[in-house]
Amino acid sequence: MTAGGKLILGIESSCDETAAAIVADGAQVLSSVVASQIELHARFGGVVPEIASRAHLEAINNVIAQALQIAQAGQEQISAVAVANQPGLIGSLLVGLMAAKTLAWAWEKPLLAVNHVHAHAYSAALDGQPPQYPAVALIASGGHTSLYRAGSPMEIELLGSTIDDAAGEAFDKVSAILGLGYPGGPAIDKAARDGNPQAIRFPRSLLKGQSLDFSFSGLKTAVLYHVCGVPGAVRQGAEKGAQRLSPREIADVAASFQAAVVDTLCIKLRRAVKATGARSVILGGGVAANSALRAAVTELGKKHRLAVHIPAMKYCVDNAAMVAGLAYHYLQAGLTAPLDLNALATVRR
Amino acid sequence: MAEVFTTRSVKGTLDLGRKLAERFGVGDCIALHGQLGSGKTVLVRGLAFGLGVTDEHAVSSPTFVLVAEYAGRIPIYHVDLYRLDKAVAELESLGLGEMLQSGLVLIEWAERAADLPRPHWAVTITATGPRSRRFVLERVP
Numbered sequence: 001m002t003a004g005g006k007l008i009l010g011i012e013s014s015c016d017e018t019a020a021a022i023v024a025d026g027a028q029v030l031s032s033v034v035a036s037q038i039e040l041h042a043r044f045g046g047v048v049p050e051i052a053s054r055a056h057l058e059a060i061n062n063v064i065a066q067a068l069q070i071a072q073a074g075q076e077q078i079s080a081v082a083v084a085n086q087p088g089l090i091g092s093l094l095v096g097l098m099a100a101k102t103l104a105w106a107w108e109k110p111l112l113a114v115n116h117v118h119a120h121a122y123s124a125a126l127d128g129q130p131p132q133y134p135a136v137a138l139i140a141s142g143g144h145t146s147l148y149r150a151g152s153p154m155e156i157e158l159l160g161s162t163i164d165d166a167a168g169e170a171f172d173k174v175s176a177i178l179g180l181g182y183p184g185g186p187a188i189d190k191a192a193r194d195g196n197p198q199a200i201r202f203p204r205s206l207l208k209g210q211s212l213d214f215s216f217s218g219l220k221t222a223v224l225y226h227v228c229g230v231p232g233a234v235r236q237g238a239e240k241g242a243q244r245l246s247p248r249e250i251a252d253v254a255a256s257f258q259a260a261v262v263d264t265l266c267i268k269l270r271r272a273v274k275a276t277g278a279r280s281v282i283l284g285g286g287v288a289a290n291s292a293l294r295a296a297v298t299e300l301g302k303k304h305r306l307a308v309h310i311p312a313m314k315y316c317v318d319n320a321a322m323v324a325g326l327a328y329h330y331l332q333a334g335l336t337a338p339l340d341l342n343a344l345a346t347v348r349r
Numbered sequence: 350m351a352e353v354f355t356t357r358s359v360k361g362t363l364d365l366g367r368k369l370a371e372r373f374g375v376g377d378c379i380a381l382h383g384q385l386g387s388g389k390t391v392l393v394r395g396l397a398f399g400l401g402v403t404d405e406h407a408v409s410s411p412t413f414v415l416v417a418e419y420a421g422r423i424p425i426y427h428v429d430l431y432r433l434d435k436a437v438a439e440l441e442s443l444g445l446g447e448m449l450q451s452g453l454v455l456i457e458w459a460e461r462a463a464d465l466p467r468p469h470w471a472v473t474i475t476a477t478g479p480r481s482r483r484f485v486l487e488r489v490p
Contacts, residue, residue: 015413050442087414088414089414089415142413143413143414161406161409162409162410163405163406163409164390164409164410165409165410165412166409166410166412166413168413169410169412169413173385176385177385213406217386217390217391217410220385220386221385221386224384224385224386225386225479230478230479231475231476231477231478231479231481232476232477232478232479232481233478345414345416346414346417346418
């Protein structure tokens with residue numbers, strides 16, 4: 001099934017997923033293999049950086065081999081090797097980076113470096129309609145919550161980001177408060193289906209003026225106070241936390257919390273569209289898999305006549321197809337990376 | 350000897366951090382204890398401002414990245430062990446030694462660390478009302 005176009009091998013290992021993919025001409029995904037460490041972390045009760053990088057190291061060769069095999073592609077068919085070299089956990093990034101450099105060197109192919117978050121902004125273009133530019137991209141995950149103006153897949157300008165917790169982190173922490181487990185995104189989404197999103201009016205922190213930054217720390221605290229009681233006030237049984245709530249009440253808290261996050265994200269998205277004059281919006285990142293957010297952004301697009309680009313569920317979580325897809329544009333522009341390329345843990349852009 | 354401070358708002362906690370910052374320098378480690386939403390990250394932001402960090406965006410929750418570094422008058426390392434497992438959260442594997450040689454280390458969810466450097470400072474934060482907080486600062490020998 002090898003296509004006639006330019007095939008790029010993409011590699012991604014910035015956090016908890018080891019991934020490789022082959023994408024033709026920045027659009028058609030021939031293979032996308034993702035090995036997740038979630039089960040491993042669950043077994044250890046949390047992330048252990050050394051175990052995380054070792055797990056990447058153990059998985060990476062198999063993941064790359066599988067991606068090549070599924071795409072029925074070999075060294076001859078591959079035009080370039082791409083890697084997300086920033087941002088992420090440094091020990092994890094280095095595993096993917098070393099693999100990409102080694103293959104680029106051994107196969108004598110160009111090496112391409114992309115920003116993991118910018119790649120999320122490209123994930124909606126995979127196996128679908130290419131986004132219209134300029135666009136506003138909202139990238140929300142466990143580690144990021146940022147708004148960008150995208151002039152093209154490669155021209156990405158930061159408009160605002162979270163000043164405290166990321167949206168996905170708020171999902172994880174509220175899920176822990178409610179005793180719904182990790183990862184919190186799917187758990188809250190599921191619990192919220194049986195709940196009333198208007199049951200509790202949690203705060204929508206919009207910050208001053210027309211700020212395009214986000215703050216989710218106060219929302220997390222509001223949920224905690226609702227469930228466990230306000231500090232200093234006497235409340236019967238509050239020390240039991242979520243255990244004193246009925247399944248119905250937990251569903252209401254989950255739905256109301258989710259509504260507060262979705263509202264906040266949509267209000268900021270709308271502000272960013274107004275500020276930039278963009279006629280199209282792009283979603284990306286793990287939180288883009290949330291059913292309420294997908295529905296609300298689709299609705300926003302209809303109401304304001306904006307083109308809406310939402311990635312397929314499998315491209316919301318970390319994957320390498322988005323890396324290979326975005327890297328195609330770097331290859332076309334001749335923007336290759338040197339073999340002494342570094343990994344960068346944090347980047348604010 | 351423990352010192353006790355109280356604040357009545359987020360701004361008050363930021364100011365407390367600013368005020369306390371002058372006491373700490375390269376090689377110091379502060380362990381921050383407190384529940385979700387108690388204001389650990391807010392206190393870190395105040396300390397960072399007090400140490401010359403000017404970018405209002407610099408300090409956000411490092412829960413996902415585990416360690417964030419800010420450039421103040423001295424480097425500030427903001428560590429968050431929330432995602433780490435209690436039994437195996439060895440700070441050495443996060444590069445604690447190098448961090449202490451070059452800057453100030455602030456550790457959220459420090460009770461999950463298998464090992465904390467001795468001596469270190471400990472700040473225990475308790476919510477006493479919706480916005481008011483009590484801070485107990487002590488030297489752990």
